[in-house]
Amino acid sequence: MTDLLRANLLSPIPLAFALGIVARLLRSEFSLPKDIYTGLSIYLLFALGLKGGVELAHTGFAAIALPAAATIALGCITPVTAYLALRRLGKFSTSDAAAIAAHYGSVSAVTFIAAQQFVAAQGLTVEGFMPTLLTLLESPGIHIALAIGAVQRAKVAAREAAPAMAMQVAGVTAGGAAVLGGGGGGLALGGAPAAPNAAPGGPAGAAGHAGHGSLRETLREVLTARTMVLLVGGLIVGYLMGEKGWEQTKPFFDAPFKGALTLFILEMGVVAGARLGDLKKVGPFLLGFAVLMPVAHGALGVLLGHWAGLSVAGCTVLATMAASASYIAAPPAVRVQLPEANPTYYLTASLAMTFPFNILFGIPIYFKLAQLMAGA
Amino acid sequence: MKTHPIKLVTIVVEPVLEYRLTSEIRELGATGFTVTEGRGAGTRGGSRGTDEPGTNVRIEALVPEDVADRIVDHLARHYFQDYSIIAYVADVDVVRTRKFAAPHSTAAIGGD
Numbered sequence: 269m270t271d272l273l274r275a276n277l278l279s280p281i282p283l284a285f286a287l288g289i290v291a292r293l294l295r296s297e298f299s300l301p302k303d304i305y306t307g308l309s310i311y312l313l314f315a316l317g318l319k320g321g322v323e324l325a326h327t328g329f330a331a332i333a334l335p336a337a338a339t340i341a342l343g344c345i346t347p348v349t350a351y352l353a354l355r356r357l358g359k360f361s362t363s364d365a366a367a368i369a370a371h372y373g374s375v376s377a378v379t380f381i382a383a384q385q386f387v388a389a390q391g392l393t394v395e396g397f398m399p400t401l402l403t404l405l406e407s408p409g410i411h412i413a414l415a416i417g418a419v420q421r422a423k424v425a426a427r428e429a430a431p432a433m434a435m436q437v438a439g440v441t442a443g444g445a446a447v448l449g450g451g452g453g454g455l456a457l458g459g460a461p462a463a464p465n466a467a468p469g470g471p472a473g474a475a476g477h478a479g480h481g482s483l484r485e486t487l488r489e490v491l492t493a494r495t496m497v498l499l500v501g502g503l504i505v506g507y508l509m510g511e512k513g514w515e516q517t518k519p520f521f522d523a524p525f526k527g528a529l530t531l532f533i534l535e536m537g538v539v540a541g542a543r544l545g546d547l548k549k550v551g552p553f554l555l556g557f558a559v560l561m562p563v564a565h566g567a568l569g570v571l572l573g574h575w576a577g578l579s580v581a582g583c584t585v586l587a588t589m590a591a592s593a594s595y596i597a598a599p600p601a602v603r604v605q606l607p608e609a610n611p612t613y614y615l616t617a618s619l620a621m622t623f624p625f626n627i628l629f630g631i632p633i634y635f636k637l638a639q640l641m642a643g644a
Numbered sequence: 645m646k647t648h649p650i651k652l653v654t655i656v657v658e659p660v661l662e663y664r665l666t667s668e669i670r671e672l673g674a675t676g677f678t679v680t681e682g683r684g685a686g687t688r689g690g691s692r693g694t695d696e697p698g699t700n701v702r703i704e705a706l707v708p709e710d711v712a713d714r715i716v717d718h719l720a721r722h723y724f725q726d727y728s729i730i731a732y733v734a735d736v737d738v739v740r741t742r743k744f745a746a747p748h749s750t751a752a753i754g755g756d
Contacts (some may be wrong), residue, residue, distance in 0.1 A: 608725075
């Protein structure tokens with residue numbers, strides 16, 4: 269196990285990440301220009317989607333059915349376990365618990381890529397459909413956690429307020445249920461344009477979707493977010509173009525991939541380093557949560573992956589997905605839906621704790637668990 | 645050249661609200677707006693709720709007085725409590741007031 273950890277720590281991704289953190293701690297002015305950072309993330313996600321799509325073309329539906337079911341199960345379980353741990357053990361408010369749970373129920377694409385690189389470095393071949401699973405895991409967690417937040421808030425409101433509030437409560441609860449349905453539903457890319465139903469200039473119209481952003485708006489935001497468009501779009505393009513198309517685009521999308529990833533991770537180190545100061549503000553419970561929850565979710569991922577028939581490499585990557593916390597898709601959705609939740613909690617936990625933990629230690633741990641499971 | 649008084653509403657807010665607020669101020673009667681990206685800090689530290697602390701956007705709109713009141717009222721009621729946001733209203737003069745008044749607005753006076 270120590271050999272495994274050392275090998276991981278001396279590979280390009282953790283080293284570049286550490287350099288970013290150190291640069292930030294030394295108050296270096298270094299950081300990637302915003303547009304390059306955005307450009308690199310577009311490149312990485314689209315390359316990931318394309319390659320996944322090409323490999324998906326070789327995969328039969330039967331091969332992917334069980335792993336997909338395991339992934340969706342993880343997407344439904346992890347936000348609930350995270351919420352319960354935060355609410356019951358950590359005594360967080362319903363909004364803060366739901367907000368943090370939305371991050372831990374969703375997935376970090378960069379951590380996923382790091383896991384793929386790790387198993388490749390171990391000389392293993394991972395199932396080609398893993399990027400497809402990544403897209404399945406991204407949104408259910410966010411929606412389930414936000415729905416929990418909406419329902420719990422409605423309950424609190426009902427307890428505190430007079431029966432006159434009943435109508436509003438019913439509205440919020442129904443909205444939560446609708447979102448639950450939406451999360452499990454098909455990937456309606458683009459979605460329907462928002463109906464301009466409000467009378468122009470009517471104050472009532474604008475007030476109608478203020479307060480807590482409409483649930484439909486959040487669904488649209490999550491599904492049309494950069495990650496989803498590039499990943500799902502890349503999968504479709506890759507699937508349709510096949511090996512022939514891949515051969516043509518490979519020089520750009522395959523060979524430079526690792527280098528681009530290393531540069532991107534360097535910037536992630538800077539971003540995470542900027543949040544390290546906030547670790548003092550979030551309290552010991554959340555710090556422990558940000559390490560132990562990923563390990564628990566990772567173990568669950570190994571278990572479900574094993575049952576679904578994934579290889580050791582596949583189990584490791586699925587476990588890493590379950591263990592990772594979103595920091596790109598979830599924050600804006602949560603900010604709009606649960607404005608009273610404190611962003612310092614969820615951003616610090618996912619970005620300054622869980623992300624580094626998974627990159628440096630988590631992935632080798634999940635790999636070891638997967639090996640033990642396979643041997644058992 | 646003859647000019648007419650009108651209000652300049654300026655909102656400085658965390659970027660996550662940009663699209664929501666720009667659509668809402670239009671519903672409240674603004675005929676247009678301008679958005680610029682910026683950096684800064686205030687009572688809540690840098691703008692929160694974004695993976696880049698300290699980024700914000702400035703939304704500006706030229707509107708008749710009644711629309712300015714509605715916008716500020718709306719922001720105060722729905723956003724001031726939970727978000728990093730400030731808003732202010734300034735008196736400015738323009739040549740074409742009609743350009744800045746929604747068709748229904750009673751404040752649509754002055755030449756074009």
